[in-house]
Amino acid sequence: MDKTLTPEMLDACPMKQFTRWFDDAAAAGLPEPNAMVLATVGDRPHARTVLLKAHDDTGFTFYTNRTSRKGTDLAADPRCCALFPWYALGRQVTVEGSVRPLTTEESEPYYHSRAHWSQVGAWASRQSRVLSSRAELDDRFAELARRWPEGTEVPMPDFWGGYLIVPDMVEFWQSRTSRLHDRLRYRRAVSADGAAGWVIERLSP
Numbered sequence: 001m002d003k004t005l006t007p008e009m010l011d012a013c014p015m016k017q018f019t020r021w022f023d024d025a026a027a028a029g030l031p032e033p034n035a036m037v038l039a040t041v042g043d044r045p046h047a048r049t050v051l052l053k054a055h056d057d058t059g060f061t062f063y064t065n066r067t068s069r070k071g072t073d074l075a076a077d078p079r080c081c082a083l084f085p086w087y088a089l090g091r092q093v094t095v096e097g098s099v100r101p102l103t104t105e106e107s108e109p110y111y112h113s114r115a116h117w118s119q120v121g122a123w124a125s126r127q128s129r130v131l132s133s134r135a136e137l138d139d140r141f142a143e144l145a146r147r148w149p150e151g152t153e154v155p156m157p158d159f160w161g162g163y164l165i166v167p168d169m170v171e172f173w174q175s176r177t178s179r180l181h182d183r184l185r186y187r188r189a190v191s192a193d194g195a196a197g198w199v200i201e202r203l204s205p
Contacts, residue, residue: 090175
């Protein structure tokens with residue numbers, strides 16, 4: 001791809017522009033187009049891949065075990081960064097902002113939409129904790145599978161739920177020749193009359 005990306009080509013709202021690029025990634029058949037690298041700040045920076053499960057004008061939603069390392073990081077410092085690496089399209093999107101934990105009522109609909117055994121798996125995994133062996137995890141899962149056989153309702157764990165990333169910066173990166181890539185950044189800003197909105201800036205590659 002070597003067509004210049006200009007501000008005039010972008011939607012005024014970064015979330016609407018994200019939807020355009022996300023739909024392109026899905027239409028291109030990219031594996032897991034909703035995979036994003038989530039970086040958090042704890043005793044040191046941490047990064048891992050999670051799956052985006054919803055996005056709208058308010059932000060980006062994902063779900064996880066709240067007692068995991070990412071969960072404890074976000075409880076201590078809600079700032080985070082997410083990267084969508086759509087390499088096959090020569091594109092990536094970087095999001096910076098802070099998370100808002102979703103309530104139980106907001107999280108339950110997605111939890112119960114998951115496959116039955118994935119719901120059981122959420123109970124079985126003490127995410128980010130050290131295991132003595134794989135057997136420890138498998139035995140715990142088997143015990144819980146007996147408690148909640150297929151066809152029964154699995155309650156959502158109180159240690160599990162969703163997070164909404166509310167962005168204050170969204171950057172759209174497009175590959176160009178000679179490594180002179182296009183980088184267009186949306187940044188939250190307040191105008192002289194006090195109105196909040198987005199400013200689009202071009203960054204040097």
